[in-house]
Amino acid sequence: xxxxxxxxxxxxxxxxxxxxxxxxxxxxxxxxxxxxxxxxxxxxxxxxxxxxxxxxxxxxxxxxxxxxxxxxxxxxxxxxxxxxxxxxxxxxxxxxxxxxxxxxxxxxxxxxxxxxxxxxxxxxxxxxxxxxxxxxxxxxxxxxxxxxxxxxxxxxxxxxxxxxxxxxxxxxxxxxxxxxxxxxxxxxxxxxxxxxxxxxxxxxxxxxxxxxxxxxxxxxxxxxxxxxxxxxxxxxxxxxxxxxxxxxxxxxxxxxxxxxxxxxxxxxxxxxxxxxxxxxxxxxxxxxxxxxxxxxxxxxxxxxxxxxxxxxxxxxxxxxxxxxxxxxxxxxxxxxxxxxxxxxxxxxxxxxxxxxxxxxxxxxxxxxxxxxxxxxxxxxxxxxxxxxxxxxxxxxxx
Numbered sequence: 001x002x003x004x005x006x007x008x009x010x011x012x013x014x015x016x017x018x019x020x021x022x023x024x025x026x027x028x029x030x031x032x033x034x035x036x037x038x039x040x041x042x043x044x045x046x047x048x049x050x051x052x053x054x055x056x057x058x059x060x061x062x063x064x065x066x067x068x069x070x071x072x073x074x075x076x077x078x079x080x081x082x083x084x085x086x087x088x089x090x091x092x093x094x095x096x097x098x099x100x101x102x103x104x105x106x107x108x109x110x111x112x113x114x115x116x117x118x119x120x121x122x123x124x125x126x127x128x129x130x131x132x133x134x135x136x137x138x139x140x141x142x143x144x145x146x147x148x149x150x151x152x153x154x155x156x157x158x159x160x161x162x163x164x165x166x167x168x169x170x171x172x173x174x175x176x177x178x179x180x181x182x183x184x185x186x187x188x189x190x191x192x193x194x195x196x197x198x199x200x201x202x203x204x205x206x207x208x209x210x211x212x213x214x215x216x217x218x219x220x221x222x223x224x225x226x227x228x229x230x231x232x233x234x235x236x237x238x239x240x241x242x243x244x245x246x247x248x249x250x251x252x253x254x255x256x257x258x259x260x261x262x263x264x265x266x267x268x269x270x271x272x273x274x275x276x277x278x279x280x281x282x283x284x285x286x287x288x289x290x291x292x293x294x295x296x297x298x299x300x301x302x303x304x305x306x307x308x309x310x311x312x313x314x315x316x317x318x319x320x321x322x323x324x325x326x327x328x329x330x331x332x333x334x335x336x337x338x339x340x341x342x343x344x345x346x347x348x349x350x351x352x353x354x355x356x357x358x359x360x361x362x363x364x365x366x367x368x369x370x371x372x373x374x375x376x377x378x379x380x381x382x383x384x385x386x387x388x389x390x391x392x393x394x395x396x397x398x
Contacts, residue, residue: 002091010035014042023162077107092117113226117168180230189338196385221258238272263326310356318363327395
């Protein structure tokens with residue numbers, strides 16, 4: 001039986017946890033009360049903190065025997081993250097907490113697939129919630145008052161949260177789309193390429209385009225890990241530049257990890273690997289003084305990657321591609337990788353491009369499933385879009 005997991009630190013938020021669970025049961029939900037506190041609980045639970053803490057890679061003691069509260073909270077977050085991915089009966093998760101509880105519970109929520117209902121009732125929900133939500137679909141609900149026992153307002157807030165999570169679980173969305181979903185990455189300087197690909201694919205696929213700003217790539221890979229896309233056209237891998245060179249829109253070191261884990265059909269390319277992103281000119285690190293820059297707008301400054309940096313980037317991507325066991329086609333547009341990297345453009349640098357292409361070809365280990373393909377086009381040429389679509393159709397329908 002699938003259950004709604006009601007999660008909180010039962011040592012400090014026991015009254016709220018019990019009330020929330022009771023509201024969900026009254027609304028028709030089946031609950032599982034989970035304690036993620038680090039001290040003796042103040043209310044009955046179905047899964048105690050020791051059971052959750054045992055999921056920590058270093059065992060229960062790493063969580064519950066820790067005298068430093070900050071370290072204990074961090075350790076419990078790790079344990080809860082591992083706990084939730086092992087459970088097979090989660091219909092939805094709702095948490096209630098202050099700063100520590102929010103950190104612990106959302107760490108686990110972020111590991112769950114997109115689309116699974118997740119609500120966090122938190123004292124922090126009216127502020128900057130980016131660290132807690134990240135690229136997940138967690139609903140952050142302000143508790144309004146602090147949580148030191150129930151009051152007339154907190155009862156209403158928790159009742160509303162209970163109604164919301166119960167409705168989400170009992171009335172799931174009906175997926176009417178009959179077409180498989182594809183993930184595509186795009187930047188302003190690769191818009192013509194990706195737009196042309198979408199036009200050629202949309203009759204057969206539901207095309208989900210992600211802006212390659214760090215969160216965009218991570219969101220796309222989260223969808224891949226969650227089984228919500230059937231393949232990827234990763235034309236714009238520019239986030240790797242920011243990861244390796246200190247830009248402000250970086251990928252994480254797990255970029256391409258979802259492709260390796262899932263074996264999804266993958267067509268990639270070198271879109272916007274000619275640039276690193278910074279904010280206004282004064283934010284550019286001093287070590288880059290004297291470099292070639294392009295002012296995209298008053299708040300965004302682009303820096304051209306050098307030949308040495310392009311070789312580093314190509315090697316990094318190649319090593320990640322070597323971990324992918326599914327069908328892979330990585331396309332090299334020989335005449336340029338962005339709107340700026342074109343003859344007469346601000347970032348036109350054939351030598352840097354050659355360094356990038358050669359590093360990729362020297363690093364990637366070709367197999368029957370994994371190939372690099374050179375194309376005598378610019379990335380935004382219509383012929384490149386046609387070739388990318390043909391490559392995807394070839395590996396998706398062998």
